[in-house]
Amino acid sequence: MKRSLSHSPADPIRAAALPFLADPRSLDPLLDWMGEASIVLIGEGSYGTHEFQQARISLTRRLIEERGFTAVALDTDWQLARPVNRFVRGRGRTTEAAEALASLGTYPSWRWKNADMLDFIGWLRTHNDALDPTRQTGIYGLNLFGIDSIREQSLTLLDRVAPLSAARLRERSSMPPGIAAYLPMEMNAAVKEQLIARLLRHHHALVEAVMQQREVDTDDYFFLVENARQSRSAEDYYRSLYLDEMSIWQIRATHAANLLDALLEHKERLGSAKIVIWTHNVLAGDNRAVEDPANSGLSLGQAMRERHIAETYLIGQTTDHGTVAAASGWDFPVERCRLPEAPPGSVEALFHQSGLPRLLLNLQGDDDAVEQLREPMQERIPGAILSGEVPMISVRLADQFDAVLHFDETRALESI
Numbered sequence: 001m002k003r004s005l006s007h008s009p010a011d012p013i014r015a016a017a018l019p020f021l022a023d024p025r026s027l028d029p030l031l032d033w034m035g036e037a038s039i040v041l042i043g044e045g046s047y048g049t050h051e052f053q054q055a056r057i058s059l060t061r062r063l064i065e066e067r068g069f070t071a072v073a074l075d076t077d078w079q080l081a082r083p084v085n086r087f088v089r090g091r092g093r094t095t096e097a098a099e100a101l102a103s104l105g106t107y108p109s110w111r112w113k114n115a116d117m118l119d120f121i122g123w124l125r126t127h128n129d130a131l132d133p134t135r136q137t138g139i140y141g142l143n144l145f146g147i148d149s150i151r152e153q154s155l156t157l158l159d160r161v162a163p164l165s166a167a168r169l170r171e172r173s174s175m176p177p178g179i180a181a182y183l184p185m186e187m188n189a190a191v192k193e194q195l196i197a198r199l200l201r202h203h204h205a206l207v208e209a210v211m212q213q214r215e216v217d218t219d220d221y222f223f224l225v226e227n228a229r230q231s232r233s234a235e236d237y238y239r240s241l242y243l244d245e246m247s248i249w250q251i252r253a254t255h256a257a258n259l260l261d262a263l264l265e266h267k268e269r270l271g272s273a274k275i276v277i278w279t280h281n282v283l284a285g286d287n288r289a290v291e292d293p294a295n296s297g298l299s300l301g302q303a304m305r306e307r308h309i310a311e312t313y314l315i316g317q318t319t320d321h322g323t324v325a326a327a328s329g330w331d332f333p334v335e336r337c338r339l340p341e342a343p344p345g346s347v348e349a350l351f352h353q354s355g356l357p358r359l360l361l362n363l364q365g366d367d368d369a370v371e372q373l374r375e376p377m378q379e380r381i382p383g384a385i386l387s388g389e390v391p392m393i394s395v396r397l398a399d400q401f402d403a404v405l406h407f408d409e410t411r412a413l414e415s416i
Contacts, residue, residue, distance in 0.1 A: 009372075010353035016369035017359035020405060024058045026360070030315070030403055031062065033362050037313035038274040039260070040069075041301050043284030043401070045318045045348075046382045047108055048325025048334070050414070051407040052317045053116040059315075060120075060276050064127065070137045070272045071263055072124075075279035076112060078259070080104055081141030082223060088124040089136050089219065097122045098416065108384035110325045110334045110415035118416060134270040138219055140263060142256040142277070142300075222266045226259065250298040253283065257303035281316050282381050282393075289399035291376045301400075316401040318379070320352040322410035326386035336412045337386045346378040347397050351406040359406045363398040373398040 008014075020026050034040060042059060044052040063069040074081055080103050086092035087100035094100045097118050104112040121139070128136040260275060267273040277284070279300060287299035304312045321341040325334050342348030351359060363370055378392045379400075397404065 008353045012368035012372050014354040016367045017361050020358040020360040034313040039312045041277045041284040041314050043281035043316045046324045047111045047384050048413045049410045051410045057120045064137050068272045069274040071275040073140045073142050073277045076141045077143050078141040085139045115414040253298045253300045256300050285400035289396040291394035314401045316404045318348050318406045319410040320348045320408050323412040325412040328387045334415050357408050361404050370398045
């Protein structure tokens with residue numbers, strides 16, 4: 001259904017926006033806007049949208065080929081990303097892209113185990129094969145080592161001793177960062193301490209198993225050193241997870257920022273410290289632009305801006321309607337779900353009113369569109385589970401991101 005374009009509030013958007021086509025060359029203006037940025041965060045407005053993944057891959061390929069980027073950091077478990085890293089760099093025994101992606105099968109598995117990602121890591125393997133190992137591009141996880149495996153350990157224990165808390169943890173795990181942090185866990189202190197002790201034992205066992213390996217490859221050595229560092233910070237993370245819900249996402253964002261700094265130092269020693277990060281809009285954006293008190297914690301985009309203001313560039317992606325890969329409940333199979341039109345007053349609805357099927361918008365200019373987007377508006381932040389009303393936050397989009405890509409109608413990822 002087309003909304004009227006006459007006397008539309010979207011007139012400034014229509015005047016400032018650039019068309020964005022499937023041709024990767026339509027990204028030329030975006031590459032010009034980001035200048036010499038060496039830390040590029042590319043967000044997504046859902047965990048299961050084909051167009052978001054395709055645009056992110058197109059931009060990442062150009063950053064690798066034309067700008068010398070040598071690291072792609074995913075919002076996934078540090079250790080589980082390692083088989084993918086070894087595959088794209090021609091290390092280890094895995095020779096098939098699908099086999100390498102199998103390591104990223106934790107829930108929601110479709111976020112990384114999809115046809116678009118399969119094509120991307122196949123391309124990256126071919127790209128790397130022609131390069132010296134020090135110039136190859138690797139794939140890395142941002143989350144604390146073992147967190148996905150440890151989450152499953154948590155649920156197994158809680159199902160026995162505190163089933164209501166298990167249900168709440170599943171609910172928290174399915175939500176985008178920020179919203180989940182403000183759901184209280186509601187379990188007694190003895191159960192929390194028992195859970196933390198068990199998680200730490202499991203974490204240290206995972207680290208010890210990896211540390212027994214004897215690798216000589218520079219990236220594998222970096223993995224081992226980083227594993228040891230993460231082990232030292234594990235207790236703080238798990239205590240925040242169950243004892244101090246208000247700080248969990250701040251600790252998680254700080255951990256990811258510390259890891260990125262370590263990765264930048266590692267890549268600098270090899271000759272090119274340039275990283276592109278793939279994560280949800282909520283983490284990719286600057287949380288200082290979020291108006292909701294319940295979502296005022298630190299985001300990764302904010303942390304990197306604060307640490308590397310001149311080198312950091314933040315990109316968001318939005319859609320108005322279509323289909324999306326999501327589940328109707330925790331651990332339920334992925335479905336092709338309908339994403340309804342965005343509600344009036346939202347960023348997505350404003351972009352829809354422009355009448356443009358796809359648009360690219362520079363949020364660092366001084367035009368009327370940027371001034372309009374510096375006012376608080378609602379932004380949708382769907383998570384892995386799509387049932388009922390889609391979560392929303394109030395943001396100043398022009399302060400949250402440096403640029404935004406909007407796709408008016410989108411379709412679901414193809415899970416593999």
